[in-house]
Amino acid sequence: MIRVMLVDDQPLVRAGLAMLLDAEPDIEVVAEADEGEGAVARASALHPDVVLMDVRMPGVDGVEATRRIIDADPEGEDHATKIIILTTYHVDEAVYAALRAGASGFLLKDAVPRELVDAVRTVASGEAWLHPTVAKGLIREFAARPSNQLPTSVELGELTVREREVLVLVAHGLSNPEIAAHLVVGEATVKTHLGRILMKLGLRDRAQAIAAAFHSGLVAPGSCPPPPAGRSPGG
Numbered sequence: 305m306i307r308v309m310l311v312d313d314q315p316l317v318r319a320g321l322a323m324l325l326d327a328e329p330d331i332e333v334v335a336e337a338d339e340g341e342g343a344v345a346r347a348s349a350l351h352p353d354v355v356l357m358d359v360r361m362p363g364v365d366g367v368e369a370t371r372r373i374i375d376a377d378p379e380g381e382d383h384a385t386k387i388i389i390l391t392t393y394h395v396d397e398a399v400y401a402a403l404r405a406g407a408s409g410f411l412l413k414d415a416v417p418r419e420l421v422d423a424v425r426t427v428a429s430g431e432a433w434l435h436p437t438v439a440k441g442l443i444r445e446f447a448a449r450p451s452n453q454l455p456t457s458v459e460l461g462e463l464t465v466r467e468r469e470v471l472v473l474v475a476h477g478l479s480n481p482e483i484a485a486h487l488v489v490g491e492a493t494v495k496t497h498l499g500r501i502l503m504k505l506g507l508r509d510r511a512q513a514i515a516a517a518f519h520s521g522l523v524a525p526g527s528c529p530p531p532p533a534g535r536s537p538g539g
Contacts, residue, residue: 306428309335309350311343311369312358312390317413321356324417331424340364344372347385353428357407359391359398366390367401374406386427386496403503404462408496409433430492432499460520462504468522469530470497474510475517476529488533 308325310318310333322333335350337343341364347355355373359366370387377384386408391398399410408427411420423433463471466487473483480498484491498513507513517523 306331306354306424307334307350307352308332308424309337309343309346309352309355311337311340311355311361311366313338313361314358317358321420324420325424328421331421340366340369340372343369344376347373348376352385354424355385355387356411356424357387357389359389359402367398367405370402370407371405384493384496386430388423388427388433403500406500407503408499430490430495430499432496432503434503459505460516460522463501467497467501467504470494471501471513471517472523473529474498474501475514475523476527478529486529486532 308331310321312318312321315338318336318338322336325331325333334352335346337346339361343355343357344364346352355370357366357370361369364372366389370389373385373387387406388409388411389399389402389407390411390413392413402410409423409432411423411433415423426433460468460471469487470483473486478486480491480494483494487494498510501507501513502509505513505516507516518525
């Protein structure tokens, strides 16, 4: 079962989401919260698989709650809680802030029920999910940059240590299963990290991630990938 927590300050919204999700045989709503502080506490106690998080709430908002939940999760573990941001808006500063905070996806509140269910299943499996409207906005924002203006080393500094490790291995041509074996983590974890890398840097795909890694100097042309976890460079 995919265990879901709902976070929204409107009871009717939570009730509607719960009704839709509980109707699915593989999804169970295990908790609700009406503000960010309570969401952080419940996530810490229950470790849900997915949190549907309203981005704008009084007190601790969805961005800060997302940051706290992600920061509290063990780095690189498959069971880490994934967060989908719910918003009535399209691409705005809250979207970018939540991506930087570690959200795995975005869904507009006017999405059809099937999109909601698909988003929960996709994010629970370790993939990223972006509502098509949000994805197009991010792609437009990236496409508007000059062709030589890929993410800089400063922007790459927003990545976690594990995300940088994954990006380096992607740039060296390793597949997701190969990266998982290299870092001794689950393949779903690799997918999650890659999704966050693409979203944080405003990149469309793996090819742009590779270009960004070389452009920023994170990976030098002709260099070799780092040794697998637990193995010394000479071993």
